[in-house]
Amino acid sequence: MNTYSHLRDRLKWTPAARVCRAVGAWIASFLSPPNVQEHERRRAHLVALLLVAGVATAKHFNGWTDGAPFAAYVVAIAVSALVGGFAPACVATLAAVLVANAPGQAGVGLSSRITFALEGLAVAGLVSDLTRRLREKDARLAAAHAANDDLRAQQRRGYLTQSALQHLENMAPDAAVFVVNARGLIVEWPQSAERMYGYSAGQIVGSGLAELFSDDAATTDLQDLLVEQTLSEARGYAAHRRSDGTRLDVEFEVKPCRSEAVARFTVAAQDLSGRRESEAFREAAQRAQVALQKVADDAQGQVAALESLADPLVNPIADPATLDELLEQLRSTMRADGVAVVQLGQAGTRVISGAGLRAQVRAPGVAVSDRASDGRVALVHNDAAHVAQVSALTWPPTVSSIMVVPVGHTGATGVRIEVVTERRASETEWDLALARIVADRLARAIALQVPGESGNPLVESAQLVVS
Numbered sequence: 001m002n003t004y005s006h007l008r009d010r011l012k013w014t015p016a017a018r019v020c021r022a023v024g025a026w027i028a029s030f031l032s033p034p035n036v037q038e039h040e041r042r043r044a045h046l047v048a049l050l051l052v053a054g055v056a057t058a059k060h061f062n063g064w065t066d067g068a069p070f071a072a073y074v075v076a077i078a079v080s081a082l083v084g085g086f087a088p089a090c091v092a093t094l095a096a097v098l099v100a101n102a103p104g105q106a107g108v109g110l111s112s113r114i115t116f117a118l119e120g121l122a123v124a125g126l127v128s129d130l131t132r133r134l135r136e137k138d139a140r141l142a143a144a145h146a147a148n149d150d151l152r153a154q155q156r157r158g159y160l161t162q163s164a165l166q167h168l169e170n171m172a173p174d175a176a177v178f179v180v181n182a183r184g185l186i187v188e189w190p191q192s193a194e195r196m197y198g199y200s201a202g203q204i205v206g207s208g209l210a211e212l213f214s215d216d217a218a219t220t221d222l223q224d225l226l227v228e229q230t231l232s233e234a235r236g237y238a239a240h241r242r243s244d245g246t247r248l249d250v251e252f253e254v255k256p257c258r259s260e261a262v263a264r265f266t267v268a269a270q271d272l273s274g275r276r277e278s279e280a281f282r283e284a285a286q287r288a289q290v291a292l293q294k295v296a297d298d299a300q301g302q303v304a305a306l307e308s309l310a311d312p313l314v315n316p317i318a319d320p321a322t323l324d325e326l327l328e329q330l331r332s333t334m335r336a337d338g339v340a341v342v343q344l345g346q347a348g349t350r351v352i353s354g355a356g357l358r359a360q361v362r363a364p365g366v367a368v369s370d371r372a373s374d375g376r377v378a379l380v381h382n383d384a385a386h387v388a389q390v391s392a393l394t395w396p397p398t399v400s401s402i403m404v405v406p407v408g409h410t411g412a413t414g415v416r417i418e419v420v421t422e423r424r425a426s427e428t429e430w431d432l433a434l435a436r437i438v439a440d441r442l443a444r445a446i447a448l449q450v451p452g453e454s455g456n457p458l459v460e461s462a463q464l465v466v467s
Contacts, residue, residue: 044084048092051076056099073099077120081127089124093117166191174271182263184209184223196271198243214239214247222254226265240269249273302430305333309437320353323442328355330438331419334431337399338420341407341442342392345414349392357420359393377432378404391418398422405435407442415442 055072073096081089097113097120165177176196179188185208189201197204197212204211213219215238222234234254242248250269257264308329323341331339338357343350349361380386380402387395387402395402399420407415417439419431 041084041087044080044088045091047083048076048080048088049095051079052092052095052099055096073116074120074123077123078127081124082131085131086124086128089128090121093120093124096120172270174274175268176270177266177268179257180209180226180265180267182226182265184219184226186211187264193269196242196269197240197248203243212240214241226254226263237272249276305329305434306437309333309434309441323353324355326438326441327353330434331355333434334419335421336419337422338395338418340393340418341415342418343415344392351393352415357396357399357422359391359395359418359420362392362394376406377436378402387420391420392416393418395420396422403432403435405432405439407439417442 052073055076059072073092076096077089077092080092094117097117172192173195176193177190178186178193181187185206186204187206189199189205193204194200199211208219209222210216210219213222235252237249237251240248240250249272251272252267252269254265254267257266309326327339327341331337336356338354338359340354340359341352343352351359351361378390380390382400384397384400387399390404391402399422401421403417403419405417405419407417417435419435
């Protein structure tokens, strides 16, 4: 360790060094207040001392107020009270009393100093009280300005909210919002509610929800929820009524107004008539689309059936097998239960081909209706007894409808198509047209073999030729 370090360590622990460190710490603490309030207090006391020192210095060099030694100090006390309050003014008063008999100052008696001290304290109290009141008034005025600005902001937001609500009301003509209290009495009735229900604000404000609800039970349930004030949100459907008594189906929602000191609830109601009209229109459009699709599908099926039955290239008649296929196609297209091609003659009746239900050939000598023998079509609907009279065959007793279409007729020999149905049904013009088309094709395809005059029966089979 060198000499300088040793000397520094010895001086560090001397009494003078300790005193200097304590004074330095106090000065540092004085110059570094712990908070803003302490800083302002010290600043006010320092200003008071500086004012008194300034007055004393001026009196010392210029001799001011020799006749009234405390006049200028009163001004310093008043300014100290104005700047910092009563405590700095008391410090200024004490400093002025002490400085009054300082060297170079005019001597002042004890009674004068006591009187000045009392006057200084009175001035300090008066000025500090006035200052305090002024500051309180300024604070109240500032608070009033702030409250006024807040009210103006709230008013501006209220105007904006009201304008936005009116805008929304105009955009949603089928919706309304109104306000009720905890007893279910209407307290606010805007234009949207007036437009929907027909009541004016003067007519409905103060009335209960029973004026709007058609169902007494629904009104009671909602009022019970409002009285209990436990409602956070409620939704539902109800039947309301307008001012003219007409029914109004609405969907409503109830919510409490959280910002109100008194319990208030907003009721938002939406008229469902427009929605239901839209739903009905949409359902009607869907049904129309389904119907159009069905018509298109039926038309497409009819075109396919017509092509299959009428076009020789699609369904040629070259042999008995293709004839059976054509008759099966005709039966399925007409949704019939049985189809048969029958050959009639003097010697008897013969089935050339058939599809679906099978029929028995009538015994020789049984009369057959000749309505289809002169080129006319015979139709019987839902009459089993009449079917037995018209048909050249014996069909099952469940057959209730028949269509007989002539194919060709030569002398006493003819061919016709019989289409039968067991269920209750009526053939359409489309079915009749399909049967005539098949009959025309068969007329060109079948070469009839007519027996001679000897009365021999028909040949075993009909000769098929391609048209």
